[in-house]
Structure formats: C-alpha cells, structure tokens
Amino acid sequence: MATVQGFPKWLLNCKDDITKSKEWSSFLKELHDAIQQQLTESHVQYFTDLSEPEKELFMLRATKAIEGGNVYKNVSGKVSNLLDQHLNNDVAKQLLEDYPIDTKSDLIIEGAEEGALSLLKKWPEFKSKLHICLNQPLPPTMRQLAWRLYLSNTKFRKTYLELLKTDRKSCISPHDLDISRKCEQLLLSEPTFDELKGSVGAFYAMKAVLSYNHAIQRSKTRVRDMDYMLIVPFVQVAAPNFSRNEPAPNRVVAMLVEEFLTFNESKPGYITDSGSQTDNEEMTAFSNKVLVILEKLYPEIPRIIGSAYVPSQEKTEASSKAVLTEGLTMLIRPFIRAVFVGYLKMDVLLYVWDQYIIGLDIPGFGTEWLAVVTATLLGLLQEYLKNCNDPTELENIIAEESPKLTIPQFQYEVKRHHYRDLLAMLTKDQKAAMPVLDPTQASHPPWRHWHNDVIPPFTKPQDRRTAREEREAERERLLQQQKDAKNYLRDQEYREKREEEEEYTRAAAAERFRVEQERLQLEDQLYQERKLREENERRAQQEIERLRMEVEILKYQHKPMKSPTPSVNSSMSFISRVLLPPPPTAASQTPGPGLPVILESPTHTPSRGQTPRQQTQNVVLDFLNKIRKTVDIVSHGEGDDRFMIESETDKYIEQNIADIKRAEVEVLGQRLKPGEFEAMPYQKQQEISDDMMVLIQKWREDRRAAELRQSRQSL
Known part of the structure; x- marks a missing residue:
C-alpha cells in the first residue's frame, strides 16, 4: 500500500x-x-x-x-x-x-x-491499546514493534554503542569461547529451534548479547544455562532484520541488548531463581497460584502429582498439602525458569511471550498469565500424565509432549476459563474515572470544598501576554530541537551504516592482502626448502660417490689371486692382502691390458701392529662416520644455520610448555598436580585435552598473525 x-x-x-x-x-x-x-x-x-x-x-x-x-x-x-x-x-x-x-x-x-x-x-504512548490483542498471537511486524516499545531502555543501548566504539574488548566476556561453543551446540541440537538452525546471523547475535551481558556483570562464574534459553525468543523476533549467511549488524545487536537487559531487569524472582530467600518465596507463591487453578479446573492433576511426590505414609492434610506444593514446584521449575523456551514450539512460545510482554505495564499481570499458561499446559497433558507414577516419568512426558501443543488449544482454554479476568486486569486502569470538572456531570454537589482552594495570584494582561509569548518561543525552540535531534539521529544512522560498510570493505581487503602475503611467503619458503634439500642431496650423493670410488679403488688394487684349491689359509691370506696391500712396485703402477687407468692418490697404509679384523673395523667405522656427518649436515645445517635452528627449536619447545600450563589454568581454573590427570576417567581426559588443544591452536594462530603484521610493517 x-x-x-x-x-x-x-x-x-x-x-x-x-x-x-x-x-x-x-x-x-x-x-x-x-x-x-x-x-x-x-x-x-x-x-x-x-x-x-x-x-x-x-x-x-x-x-x-x-x-x-x-x-x-x-x-x-x-x-x-x-x-x-x-x-x-x-x-x-x-x-x-x-x-x-x-x-x-x-x-x-x-x-x-x-x-x-x-x-x-x-x-x-498508545502502546496500551495493544491490550485488545489479548489471547491473540501478534503478527511478526507488530510483534517486533510491541516488544521494542515495552522493552525500551535507551540507557542500555547507548552504553553498549559507546563501549563498542571506545573499548570493544570490554564488550566481550572472558568466557567468550565457551559461550560461542554452547550457543552453536544449542542451536544445532534443540529441536524447537529449527528456524534458527544454521543461521550465522542468529548465532552471532545470540553470542554477542550473552557475551556482553556476562562482561558487564564482571562475574567469575560462567553464564547461567537459563540465559542461553531466554535470549532465543528475542533473536527469533529480530531474525527478519539480519541475514542467515552473515553476522548480525551492530544496530540489531544493540536493539537485542536493550531488550534482553530490560527484560532481565523486570523479570520476577521465580524466573530469576537465584537461590535467594526472596526468589524461593516468590517461587512458592507462584506454585500456590498454579495449584489453585489446577484444583479448580483440572482436579485430576493434583492427584497425579500427589501420588508421584507425596509418600504413602504422609496422611495428614497439612503435610500432604506442603509436600504437594513442593512437588509441583519441582515439576514446573525447569520450564518456568526458561519461560517455556525449549518446551513449546516456536510459534506457541511467541504467542505466550506476546501476552506476557503487552502486560508488562500492568502490575501482577505477568505472574497471573504465566500461572494460567502453566496450569493450562499441565491440563492439556492430563491424559499423558495420569499413567505416571514417579517424578521422572512426569518430567519426561512434559518434555516429550509439550512441543506437540498448538496455539488454538491454549486459546480455547484461556477463552473458556480465564479471558474475562485477564482482560479486566488489563483494562482496569483504563476504566478508572478521570477527574470531571463539569458540575452537571459530577456526582457530588458543585463548589464543594472549593473554599479550601488556593486563590490564584492576580496577573496583568501584559504579564500574561509576555508569559504566553515566552511559552510560544519555548515551544518553537523545543520543536526545532526535536527536529534537529531527528535529523541528527538520521544522519548518525546513515554515518554508522556507511562506517560499517567501509569497515567491512577494509577488513575484506586486509584479509585478502594477508592471505596473498601468506601465500607468497609460503611459496618462497617452499622454494627455499626445496632448493636447500636438492643441494643437500647433491652433496650427499657426491660424498657417497666419492666413497664408492675409494672402495672400488681399494678392491681393484688389492684383488686376491685365485688358488686352484682354496682353503681356510688362502681365505685368510686374501683378507690380509686386501687389508694389508704390499708396497707398490713399478710393475703394479703400470695398468695391465683391459684395466682402467687409476689416478695416483695418497694411499693410507695401516700400521703393522693392527690385526686384519681391526683394520676391517677401522675402514667400516671411517665409512660410517663420514655418512653420519653427511646426514647430520643435511638435517641440521652447519655453522650459523645450525645454531639458528637449535635456538628456534628451544624457543618452540618452551612456548609449547607455557601454552600447556596456560591452557590448564584456562580450562580447569588451576594447575594439575602430578598424576592427577592420569587418575581422571578417559572421557574426562579426552574432553580436557580437546578444550586445551582448541585454546593452544588459537594462541598459535594469534601469534602467527602478529608475526605476519610485524613483518608487513617492517617491509
């Protein structure tokens, strides 16, 4: 339109x-x-x-x-x-x-x-007109606006945006990695969150809000499990404002921060459930309210809960009542703390939250509505619960059958039993009589008690005219101020949008440049390593060839004479001739026919005091030592190269040891004692090892990125 x-x-x-x-x-x-x-x-x-x-x-x-x-x-x-x-x-x-x-x-x-x-x-200011939507799910666009109006607190949004610009690290919790892992796991595993499964924008928004909320609390404990559930409805409502394939923009995250923090500030004690005496008292009062509704409309449910929670020996009515209330509290506590998140389908859940949100300006309406929904949920599952005999079966039935309930089922029960009372609570203030000054419509005689009123001071016409002109000027100034504020906000939103786009463009360009530099550096390193390996192989081959030639020369010079009848003495004579060649003569220096010309080279003659076995061992040891030295040079280098490789290896080992100690503190909160890790179960050891490896790998990547930045800056 x-x-x-x-x-x-x-x-x-x-x-x-x-x-x-x-x-x-x-x-x-x-x-x-x-x-x-x-x-x-x-x-x-x-x-x-x-x-x-x-x-x-x-x-x-x-x-x-x-x-x-x-x-x-x-x-x-x-x-x-x-x-x-x-x-x-x-x-x-x-x-x-x-x-x-x-x-x-x-x-x-x-x-x-x-x-x-x-x-x-x-x-x-006319948001109270939304009370006519009682017992009706709000359309998506209407829901976004209604939640934003009722959960508005510009202080939270302004603080988050200022920190985001001045000190971005203060918006991130120390447990950000754990928060990210749990958010991803929850979105993938919870069947009632199918619409958000695989959404990058939903994951980023959920993680960012929870990380900021935990960071401003400055708590050393981890994020409460219920917070992971309570943020989901807000992310679902804001889903049309971000893409499934890209992180949510800052303006959407700021809106979610504002709504989530405002909701946490106003939620009652039975939802907070911090374990304090006040919260426990509110939880008990809420359970009693639910029990009253159940006894009135679904009397079979208290009997089922009583048979499951009240021991058979409890005979007195007072004790049975107390145990019944306690059992009901234990039964409803899990889903009332999460406000039914994870227990109802997403459309039914948003219908329940719609009614709770539009009643936030009416004291007591939220508690009354949640009590009605809790009792109605148990009443709708009455046929499944009547065959349960212990608390575990009750909890399992509720967890399995609640997601199958539909909006019309709740609407029918609410319209039938509770609509009139809930509507009266919403419209009570609207029906309150306004002060009427018309004497013909007043219910009391005119001019009654007026003699006690303070007589207004007398003012001259020119004074009233001056005051009127001042008020007109003030009104024009305020109007102009409001117009300037609107223009400023519009310009600021436009600038923020442009800054986000430019920041994304710069980040993408920097990432492409970094990847290209890393690729070029890796190619250069690969080329240098290949060249060094080829050079070392060439040297080793030359050394082996030289040794082979020396062996061939020794074999040729000292080749034994064949005997017609070889014996043991002849074998020993052969070994002695090979190992102890006779002094060269003129005839031996002249090559015979068909033999290759052998270049003169200094001949090493072993001393006469060595046995043939010792001479053989010396030759073999000398050959092996040369091979060992060649392999050592190929593997570890020589001179400055060898010193540099050893020093870098020592640094790497020391850094690994430091990372392992730091990872133990990050994951377990303390250093492990000797033998403590081996005493743990295998599954526990595996989980701790996986978490430590994730942290160590992240620190290595951060150091690598820092080294690349330093190298680029030096260039």
Whole structure:
C-alpha cells in the first residue's frame, strides 16, 4: 500500500474526510465549550496561557466530560464508518489493478496492521491499546514493534554503542569461547529451534548479547544455562532484520541488548531463581497460584502429582498439602525458569511471550498469565500424565509432549476459563474515572470544598501576554530541537551504516592482502626448502660417490689371486692382502691390458701392529662416520644455520610448555598436580585435552598473525 510520511494513503484520506465532516465540527465545538468552562472555573483567560502539561490535562478532562454523549457517539460512528470505507476502497483498488495473490481478507488485515503500526510509531504512548490483542498471537511486524516499545531502555543501548566504539574488548566476556561453543551446540541440537538452525546471523547475535551481558556483570562464574534459553525468543523476533549467511549488524545487536537487559531487569524472582530467600518465596507463591487453578479446573492433576511426590505414609492434610506444593514446584521449575523456551514450539512460545510482554505495564499481570499458561499446559497433558507414577516419568512426558501443543488449544482454554479476568486486569486502569470538572456531570454537589482552594495570584494582561509569548518561543525552540535531534539521529544512522560498510570493505581487503602475503611467503619458503634439500642431496650423493670410488679403488688394487684349491689359509691370506696391500712396485703402477687407468692418490697404509679384523673395523667405522656427518649436515645445517635452528627449536619447545600450563589454568581454573590427570576417567581426559588443544591452536594462530603484521610493517 502507498504510504505518505510513514502513514498509509488510505489513512490520510480518511483523516481528511473526518476533519471535513459535520460530526467532527460538532465534536470540536462541544470540546471547546468544555475546555472554556474549565478555563472559566480555573480563572484562566486564554488556553494558550497554559503550559503543555496543563493543556493536555484540560484536553483529557474535557474529552472525559463529553464522552458518552450523543456528539461523541456520532463522531465515533463516523470515524468507524470512514475507516471501513477507505480501507475497503483501497483493498478493492489493489484487487483490480495489482492482481495480488492474497485474498481480500488478508489484504484488509495487512492494511489495518500497517495503519496501526504507523500510528504506534508516531505515538508510542498508545502502546496500551495493544491490550485488545489479548489471547491473540501478534503478527511478526507488530510483534517486533510491541516488544521494542515495552522493552525500551535507551540507557542500555547507548552504553553498549559507546563501549563498542571506545573499548570493544570490554564488550566481550572472558568466557567468550565457551559461550560461542554452547550457543552453536544449542542451536544445532534443540529441536524447537529449527528456524534458527544454521543461521550465522542468529548465532552471532545470540553470542554477542550473552557475551556482553556476562562482561558487564564482571562475574567469575560462567553464564547461567537459563540465559542461553531466554535470549532465543528475542533473536527469533529480530531474525527478519539480519541475514542467515552473515553476522548480525551492530544496530540489531544493540536493539537485542536493550531488550534482553530490560527484560532481565523486570523479570520476577521465580524466573530469576537465584537461590535467594526472596526468589524461593516468590517461587512458592507462584506454585500456590498454579495449584489453585489446577484444583479448580483440572482436579485430576493434583492427584497425579500427589501420588508421584507425596509418600504413602504422609496422611495428614497439612503435610500432604506442603509436600504437594513442593512437588509441583519441582515439576514446573525447569520450564518456568526458561519461560517455556525449549518446551513449546516456536510459534506457541511467541504467542505466550506476546501476552506476557503487552502486560508488562500492568502490575501482577505477568505472574497471573504465566500461572494460567502453566496450569493450562499441565491440563492439556492430563491424559499423558495420569499413567505416571514417579517424578521422572512426569518430567519426561512434559518434555516429550509439550512441543506437540498448538496455539488454538491454549486459546480455547484461556477463552473458556480465564479471558474475562485477564482482560479486566488489563483494562482496569483504563476504566478508572478521570477527574470531571463539569458540575452537571459530577456526582457530588458543585463548589464543594472549593473554599479550601488556593486563590490564584492576580496577573496583568501584559504579564500574561509576555508569559504566553515566552511559552510560544519555548515551544518553537523545543520543536526545532526535536527536529534537529531527528535529523541528527538520521544522519548518525546513515554515518554508522556507511562506517560499517567501509569497515567491512577494509577488513575484506586486509584479509585478502594477508592471505596473498601468506601465500607468497609460503611459496618462497617452499622454494627455499626445496632448493636447500636438492643441494643437500647433491652433496650427499657426491660424498657417497666419492666413497664408492675409494672402495672400488681399494678392491681393484688389492684383488686376491685365485688358488686352484682354496682353503681356510688362502681365505685368510686374501683378507690380509686386501687389508694389508704390499708396497707398490713399478710393475703394479703400470695398468695391465683391459684395466682402467687409476689416478695416483695418497694411499693410507695401516700400521703393522693392527690385526686384519681391526683394520676391517677401522675402514667400516671411517665409512660410517663420514655418512653420519653427511646426514647430520643435511638435517641440521652447519655453522650459523645450525645454531639458528637449535635456538628456534628451544624457543618452540618452551612456548609449547607455557601454552600447556596456560591452557590448564584456562580450562580447569588451576594447575594439575602430578598424576592427577592420569587418575581422571578417559572421557574426562579426552574432553580436557580437546578444550586445551582448541585454546593452544588459537594462541598459535594469534601469534602467527602478529608475526605476519610485524613483518608487513617492517617491509
């Protein structure tokens, strides 16, 4: 539907027709007379002499004075008829020109919803009008606005955004890694969160809010399990505002922080359930309220709970009542602490939360509503619970069957038994009589007790004129200030959006540059390592070839003569000739026919005091020592290279030991004693090892990134 200045076009046309009608003129005339009567009775000459709060009070009193009269009824009927006429005309136009897929009823509901949203955005103080939605699930767009209006606290949002700009680290909990792991595990494992499963935006928003909430609490303990559940409805409602494939933007996270912290600040003790005496007393009172409803509407449920929790030897009525209340408290505590998160399907859960949220401005309504929902849930599961004999079976049945309940089931029970009382609580303040100044409508004689009123001081016309001009100037200044504030907020939102886009672009460019630099550096390292390995292999091959040639020369020079009848003595003679060659002669230095020319080289002649076995061992040891030295040079380098490799290895070992000690403190909170880790069960050892390895790997990556940044800066 077309909109002008935030309002649907049909609503603006309806307003124009109302202001032009004779019923509206009559209403304004009677309203003017009622205001003039109040001015006369208050000794005020002009309406403009009043301050803004006084003007509003006079308007409310005048409206209340004429409410119920014929003129008021006529203008109300005219407004109703014109609204119906313009909305139907707009829908008919859409059906004729746009050919929409939706039905006429859907288009009418959509148009009415759009009009209501525009009015609430313009005048948020009329949020109490949402009480007419009692026992009805709010449409998604209406739900977002309603939750934002009832859970508004600009202080929380402003503090978060300022910390986000000045000190981003203070917005992150020391247990951020544990929070991330649990959020991911919860979104993947809980069947009632199917709509959020796999959503990067939902995971990021959930983790960011819980991490900030835990950081500002400055608590050394881990995040409460219930907080992981209570944040889910807020993330689900805000889901249309972020993508499933990208992290949630800062403005959405700030809105969730504001709503979640406001909810935590206002939630009753039986939801907080911190273990204090006050919270325990509130929990007991809540259980008694639920028990009263059960005994009145579902008497079979207390009998089932009694048979499961009250021992057979408990015979007295007083003791049975106390144990029954305690058993009911134990039964309902898990899902009332989570406000039914994880126990109801998401659409049913949001229906329950809608009613709780729109009743936040009515004292006691939230407790009454949650007691009704708790009793209704147990009543709807009565057929499944009647066969249970112990508390464990009751809890299992509730956990298994609650997600199967639907909104119409709750609506039927609430409409049948509780709607009238709940509506009376919501509209009690609206029906309270306004102070009436019209003597003809007052229930008491006129001028009663007026002799005790303080007579207003006498003022001259010029003084009143001056005061009126000052008020007009002040009103114009305030209007201009409001306009400037709106422009500033709009410009600030635009700047923040641009800054976020630029920051994302810079981060993406920096990431691409870092990846490219790492790739080039790794390629260079790979090339250097390959070149060094080839050089070492070449040296080793040359050394082996040289040794082989020396062995071949020794074999050739000392080749034994064949004997026709070899014996043991001849074998020993052969070994001695090989190991102890005779002195060279002129004939031996001349190569025979067919033999290769052997270059002269210094010949090492062992001393005559060594035995052949010792000579063999010396040759083999000398050969092996040369091979060992070659392998050592190939593996560890020489000179400065060897010293550098050993020093880097020592640093790496020391850093690993320090990381292990630090990881023990992070995961377990203390250092392990000798033998304590081996005494743990195998499953526990595996979990601790996995958690420590995650931390150690993260620290290694951080150090690696810091080294790369330093190297880039040095370049």
